[in-house]
Amino acid sequence: MxxxxxxxxxxxxxxxNRETEVLKDIVLTVEKGEYVSIIGHSGCGxxxxxxxxxxxxxxxxxxxxxxxxxxxxxxxxxxxxxxxHSLLPWLSSYDNVKLGVDKxxxxxxxxxxxxxxxxxxxxxxxxxxxRDKRPSEISGGMKQRIGIARALAMEPKVLLLDEPFxxxxxxxxxxxxxxxxxxxxxxxxxxxxxxxxxxxxxxLSDRIVMMTNGPxxxxxxxxxxxxxxxxxxxxxxxxxxxxxxxxxVLEFLYERHRYVEAA
Amino acid sequence: MPTSSASRAATFDETGPTxxxxxxxxxxLPVSGWGIAASASWLGVTAVSLARDDxxxxxxxxxxxxxxxxxxxxxxxxxxxxxxxxxxxxxxxxRTPWLIVLGLGLALWELVTAKLGWLPLPFFPPPQALxxxxxxxxxxxxxxxxxxVKLQISGYAIGAVIGFLTGVSIGWSRxxxxxxxxxxxxxxxxxxxxxxxxxxxxxxxxxxxxxxxIALATAFPVTVLTWSxxxxxxxxxxxxxxxxxxxxxxxxxxxxxxxxxPHMFVGLFMGLGASFAVLVVAEMMGVKAGLxxxxxxxxxxxxxxxxxxxxxxxxxxxxxxxxxxxxxxxRLLSWxxxxxxx
Numbered sequence: 020m021x022x023x024x025x026x027x028x029x030x031x032x033x034x035x036n037r038e039t040e041v042l043k044d045i046v047l048t049v050e051k052g053e054y055v056s057i058i059g060h061s062g063c064g065x066x067x068x069x070x071x072x073x074x075x076x077x078x079x080x081x082x083x084x085x086x087x088x089x090x091x092x093x094x095x096x097x098x099x100x101x102x103x104h105s106l107l108p109w110l111s112s113y114d115n116v117k118l119g120v121d122k123x124x125x126x127x128x129x130x131x132x133x134x135x136x137x138x139x140x141x142x143x144x145x146x147x148x149x150r151d152k153r154p155s156e157i158s159g160g161m162k163q164r165i166g167i168a169r170a171l172a173m174e175p176k177v178l179l180l181d182e183p184f185x186x187x188x189x190x191x192x193x194x195x196x197x198x199x200x201x202x203x204x205x206x207x208x209x210x211x212x213x214x215x216x217x218x219x220x221x222x223l224s225d226r227i228v229m230m231t232n233g234p235x236x237x238x239x240x241x242x243x244x245x246x247x248x249x250x251x252x253x254x255x256x257x258x259x260x261x262x263x264x265x266x267x268v269l270e271f272l273y274e275r276h277r278y279v280e281a282a
Numbered sequence: 283m284p285t286s287s288a289s290r291a292a293t294f295d296e297t298g299p300t301x302x303x304x305x306x307x308x309x310x311l312p313v314s315g316w317g318i319a320a321s322a323s324w325l326g327v328t329a330v331s332l333a334r335d336d337x338x339x340x341x342x343x344x345x346x347x348x349x350x351x352x353x354x355x356x357x358x359x360x361x362x363x364x365x366x367x368x369x370x371x372x373x374x375x376x377r378t379p380w381l382i383v384l385g386l387g388l389a390l391w392e393l394v395t396a397k398l399g400w401l402p403l404p405f406f407p408p409p410q411a412l413x414x415x416x417x418x419x420x421x422x423x424x425x426x427x428x429x430x431v432k433l434q435i436s437g438y439a440i441g442a443v444i445g446f447l448t449g450v451s452i453g454w455s456r457x458x459x460x461x462x463x464x465x466x467x468x469x470x471x472x473x474x475x476x477x478x479x480x481x482x483x484x485x486x487x488x489x490x491x492x493x494x495x496i497a498l499a500t501a502f503p504v505t506v507l508t509w510s511x512x513x514x515x516x517x518x519x520x521x522x523x524x525x526x527x528x529x530x531x532x533x534x535x536x537x538x539x540x541x542x543x544p545h546m547f548v549g550l551f552m553g554l555g556a557s558f559a560v561l562v563v564a565e566m567m568g569v570k571a572g573l574x575x576x577x578x579x580x581x582x583x584x585x586x587x588x589x590x591x592x593x594x595x596x597x598x599x600x601x602x603x604x605x606x607x608x609x610x611x612x613r614l615l616s617w618x619x620x621x622x623x624x
Contacts, residue, residue, distance in 0.1 A: 075521050093524040105518045109540050109617040118536065119526040153617050173526065 021048035022086060022209060023072070023177050029080035030067055041067050043235040045081070047228060049177070054203055054210045056220040058268060059230030060276070065213045068230075069181050072211060073099050085176060095123045098170035102182040104162040106154040112165045113150040116140055116172050123173045140172040141165075143202060160191035167199070171206070180212040184219065193252065196223060204249055217272070221264045222250060229271045239276060242267055316378040317361020323385030324354035330389045330397065331410070337399035338408075342417065346410035350388070357381060404586050411587035412594070419588065422576070427595060429571035430561060433489070434603075437496025438557050442550060445501035449508025449549070453542070454534060466505060474499035474560045478567055488568035492561070499560040500553035507549030511542025544618050547611045554607060558600050573599075 030042040041064040049055050057065045070076040072083050074093035082089050085096060098119075106115045116137045124133055141147045144164040154162055163183060170178055183199070184192040200223060203210060214220050220227045224244050231239040244264050246255065255261040331347035360367065360374050367374070388409055394400045396408035415423065451458040452466075474495045485491035515538055523537045565574025573596050580588035 073525055075524065093521075093527070095525070095527040097525070099521070099525045101518060101522065103518060105522045107519060107522070107537070107540070109543070109615075118523075122526045122528065122532070155617065 021084075022051040022053075023049040023211070024084040025068070025072065025081075026084055027081035028068070028071060028078045028083070030064065030071065030076070031079045040235045041233055042071075043237050045238060047238060047241075049209060049211060051209055052207045054212070054223055054225045055228060056212045056214050056224040056226070057228045057230060058214055058217065058220045058272070059236065060232055060272065061215060063230045063233045063236040065230055065236075066181055069099075069179055069211065069213050072177070073097050073179050075099075095119065095173040096176045097179055098173045098175035098177075099179045099181060100163070100166045100170045100183045102185050104154070104159070104166045104186075106162055106165055106169075108154050111151050111153055112141065112146060112157070112168075113137060115154070115165055116169045119169050119173045136172060140168040143171060144168045144198065158191075160187050160195055163187065163195060164198070167202075171202070171208075176209065178208045178210045180210060182213050182215065184216070185214075192219075197252065199223065200248075200250065217265055217268045220268060221246075221261060222252065222255065227264070227268060229268060229276075231276050240271055315361075316375065316382070317357055317364075320378050320381040320385065321354045321358040321361065323382045323389070324350050324357060327385055327389045327392060328354065330392045334397055336396045336408070336410075338396065338403060340396065340408060340410045340414065342410045342414040343396065345417070346392075346413050349413070350385075353385075404584055407587035407590065412591045415588050415591040419591075423588075423592065423595065426571065426573050426576040426592070427599065429569075429575075430565065430573045430596075431599070433492055433565070433569065433572060434496065434557065434561050437493040437561070438500050438554065440493065441497035441500025441553060441557065442504055444497065445504025445549065445553065446508055446546065448501065449505040449546070450512055450534065450539065450542075452505075453509040453512025454538060466502075470502040470506070474502075474556065475563050478563065482568050488564075488570075492564035492569050495560045495564050496557045499556040503552035503556060504546070504549040507545045507552070508542055511545025511549075512538045514545070515541040543615055547607070547615065550607060551604070554603060558603075562596075 025045055025047040028042060028045040029040065032039045032041055045068060047055075057068065059065045067076060071078045072090075074083075074090055074097065077091060082091060084090070090097065106112075107118070110118065117133070120128075120133050120137050120140075124136065128136065138147060138150070141150055144167050146161060146164045146168060149157055149161060149165075154165070157165075163186075167183070180199075184195055187195065196219060202208070203223075212220075212223065221244055227242045227244060228238055229240045229242065230236050242264060244260075246258070246260055246264075327350035328347045331343055331350065336343055357378075360371070361378075364371060391409055395403075395406055396410065448462060448466075452462045453459075477495055477498065478491075481491040481494055482488055485494060519537050519541055520533055523533050528536070561572070562574035562577070565572035566578045569575060573592050576592045577589055577596075580586070580592060
């Protein structure tokens with residue numbers, strides 16, 4: 020049985036009489052500990068798909084199963100790292116992480132244990148030093164680290180990353196990608212990541228799910244990335260498998276499903 | 283404060299731009315120089331008061347003159363102590379120019395009223411007449427202040443709580459909005475004072491009627507701004523909280539209310555201003571106590587000095603209330619950037 024199963028999901032948005040079918044018959048399974056990326060052109064509905072898995076948006080048809088149980092509302096078993104970090108601006112880094120920890124472990128852990136757990140997760144993303152800083156006082160990359168710490172601290176069954184590095188500069192992005200890879204290696208999380216960056220997808224993923232252009236986007240192709248872990252960014256640059264995977268994704272995106280600007 | 287930012291931008295020296303606040307700009311000059319000027323200006327007040335006889339009959343002229351001399355002496359001592367006073371010294375240094383102007387103003391006031399009689403009496407009493415009110419009518423003025431403060435706090439607190447609860451409910455719940463919004467639109471814009479005649483016969487006492495009016499004046503802006511605050515919370519904040527497994531109650535308490543806080547404080551500020559107006563009118567029209575009533579009473583007796591004295595007290599109280607509100611805001615909303623300093 021698959022760990023996470025997206026089972027024949029359709030999504031139709033209706034505004035007034037107009038109906039737009041965004042997603043069509045999406046079927047995808049993710050195994051425990053697997054790192055799966057969903058890649059596609061902007062507007063193809065990949066974020067909608069992530070929101071359906073998160074439970075923030077209901078599916079029109081079909082559903083999502085986590086360990087064989089249907090999930091149709093948001094919950095801490097599927098933590099989301101949002102592109103725009105979405106930290107609450109009135110809380111310090113510590114309190115932003117603690118908000119989730121208190122919610123999830125309020126009954127099962129003592130106050131001291133929860134404090135240690137918050138600090139442990141801040142340290143995991145190397146943000147222990149910024150515990151008392153508010154979001155407005157730290158950089159974009161640091162905010163995203165706090166967002167990741169908040170998600171990890173809830174010990175989710177699946178970690179959902181919605182273009183987590185999209186708003187960052189190239190250097191910060193590379194640095195954070197390495198951190199996420201190291202965390203995945205260490206903690207063995209199951210990860211579903213949305214991205215539009217081909218190199219990022221190949222570098223991080225076990226499998227890459229390529230989506231066709233919307234409306235009525237579907238899964239066009241699924242590519243296995245048989246690169247051994249741990250992966251090193253610099254060594255991969257000349258690796259034949261890496262280049263082949265990259266080529267494959269590029270071909271899919273830019274030849275067979277070229278992005279046509281919607282009129 | 284455009285002046286302060288201008289002076290900040292203009293201060294450059296060899297090592298590059300440095301941020302200098304007006305306080306530092308003043309204290310960079312020899313503190314004693316400013317202090318002695320302040321001392322001299324207040325000695326001027328003493329001199330003018332003692333220079334010649336008053337044109338009218340005021341019993342506290344000598345007290346006023348010696349009081350000014352005491353201020354002058356204090357300013358002198360503080361300016362001699364200068365830097366040794368540390369923070370208090372800086373505080374004083376920052377305000378010294380104002381002390382000078384205040385002394386000059388008082389001297390001028392004394393001159394044109396008590397000494398030369400250029401301004402018509404009894405409409406323009408001299409400063410010693412106000413001093414006389416503070417010293418001799420202390421009991422009645424004090425009681426009026428207490429009555430006003432009591433009425434204001436009761437009405438404002440009730441109005442703020444009701445406004446907060448209403449605002450959060452209509453911001454949060456569509457059905458609450460459906461029922462409350464039309465009522466709000468119908469009643470809200472009506473000036474609370476228009477209710478005065480109705481309120482005074484609907485309520486058992488003029489005191490309770492006044493509380494109702496003050497609460498009404500406060501509740502309207504607090505409601506509207508709390509509502510707008512809750513309605514404008516970015517949905518991503520809710521999404522985050524929902525992925526943590528938040529219940530609606532958690533969303534209201536931990537997301538909607540804190541996020542709406544900046545708006546809410548604008549509402550509380552506007553409500554405070556509106557409630558002052560209602561307080562004074564209510565006291566003048568119905569309640570036989572408080573500063574509004576004191577003003578009315580003083581006018582009836584043509585006791586203009588009492589009126590000015592009460593006005594000054596009222597101004598200090600209102601300003602103090604707003605300062606307090608801003609202090610609370612600065613403490614609660616330190617995460618908010620670029621807010622106006624009161």
